[in-house]
Amino acid sequence: MTFHRPGIIRPPSEWKSYFLPLTSGCSNNTCAFCGYYGSKLQMRDVDDVKREIDALSLFMRNGVRIPTVSNVVYAIAQDWDGKRVFLQDGDALVYPFAKLKEVLQYLNEKLPSVERIAAYATPQDILRRSRDQLIELKDLKLSIFYMGIESGDDRVLQHVGKGVKRQELIEAGKKAKEAGITLSVTVILGLGGVEGSEEHALETAKILTEIGPDYAGALTLTLVPGTPLYEQWEQGKFHPISPFRSLEELRIIIENSSFTDCFFSSMHASNYISVRGNLPHDKEKMLRELEAVLAVRDPSLLKPEFLRGL
Numbered sequence: 366m367t368f369h370r371p372g373i374i375r376p377p378s379e380w381k382s383y384f385l386p387l388t389s390g391c392s393n394n395t396c397a398f399c400g401y402y403g404s405k406l407q408m409r410d411v412d413d414v415k416r417e418i419d420a421l422s423l424f425m426r427n428g429v430r431i432p433t434v435s436n437v438v439y440a441i442a443q444d445w446d447g448k449r450v451f452l453q454d455g456d457a458l459v460y461p462f463a464k465l466k467e468v469l470q471y472l473n474e475k476l477p478s479v480e481r482i483a484a485y486a487t488p489q490d491i492l493r494r495s496r497d498q499l500i501e502l503k504d505l506k507l508s509i510f511y512m513g514i515e516s517g518d519d520r521v522l523q524h525v526g527k528g529v530k531r532q533e534l535i536e537a538g539k540k541a542k543e544a545g546i547t548l549s550v551t552v553i554l555g556l557g558g559v560e561g562s563e564e565h566a567l568e569t570a571k572i573l574t575e576i577g578p579d580y581a582g583a584l585t586l587t588l589v590p591g592t593p594l595y596e597q598w599e600q601g602k603f604h605p606i607s608p609f610r611s612l613e614e615l616r617i618i619i620e621n622s623s624f625t626d627c628f629f630s631s632m633h634a635s636n637y638i639s640v641r642g643n644l645p646h647d648k649e650k651m652l653r654e655l656e657a658v659l660a661v662r663d664p665s666l667l668k669p670e671f672l673r674g675l
């Protein structure tokens with residue numbers, strides 16, 4: 366079956382990466398808020414991946430383009446500094462372990478300048494791998510996972526079809542960290558709706574504290590047409606929080622979480638206000654920034670809706 370190269374959806378910090386697809390879609394396609402909802406998982410042939418690595422290597426060394434290779438490869442490669450690779454797509458860690466190893470070994474051999482390889486990983490993917498397997502992947506430079514926590518509240522996780530409970534999220538996060546893999550997680554402001562807002566924020570602060578990720582990013586829920594949560598909103602069954610309530614949730618999360626060393630940010634395009642800093646060091650500064658906006662509640666201080674992105 367022909368592999369369809371997915372569009373590029375990436376964490377903000379991967380903007381300098383080369384985007385190498387191993388899969389398309391997501392193996393856990395049940396999340397009611399996500400654009401991958403209902404997507405079909407497709408695995409790419411290892412030989413096809415290797416051909417792309419060969420073409421990339423040739424281009425990076427000699428600037429030579431192979432006519433049969435997709436223009437996308439060269440469009441990404443021309444501005445690439447050769448250091449970072451992001452494995453697509455929704456959860457590239459689902460790629461069978463032996464094949465993933467083969468791809469990583471080949472990548473390291475053909476592009477030795479690569480310093481760091483990254484992938485989205487579901488908690489299920491991480492839990493499916495043994496500790497030794499995760500260490501093997503890290504030694505092959507797959508050294509950062511992006512994992513969606515979304516919420517620390519089991520009721521919210523169940524409502525949005527995340528497919529795991531908070532305890533599994535905690536185990537997955539800790540397992541990745543214990544294998545020496547850098548862990549970057551995301552949580553979604555507003556995912557509990559109006560009724561679940563307080564609990565969602567408090568439980569999310571707790572789960573972040575328990576996992577202790579290296580990076581944590583807050584996103585703000587954006588209802589995506591075609592997803593179940595969007596339909597629930599249309600039917601009046603899901604009540605989204607206001608932009609200022611999303612800032613209050615952010616304040617609750619920052620106030621109630623306790624980290625030893627975590628870079629926390631709400632720089633994602635979906636957020637109404639950007640705050641960032643190292644926690645715990647910048648906690649007071651970040652809270653003051655939020656308080657300043659919440660004190661006046663002037664809508665002109667918020668990012669306009671048309672500038673918000675997914």
Ligand code: SF4
Pocket residue numbers: 391392393394395396399400401402455456487513527
């Ligand atoms: S696991 Fe992640 S990518 Fe997959 S559907 Fe859920 S939120 Fe989307």
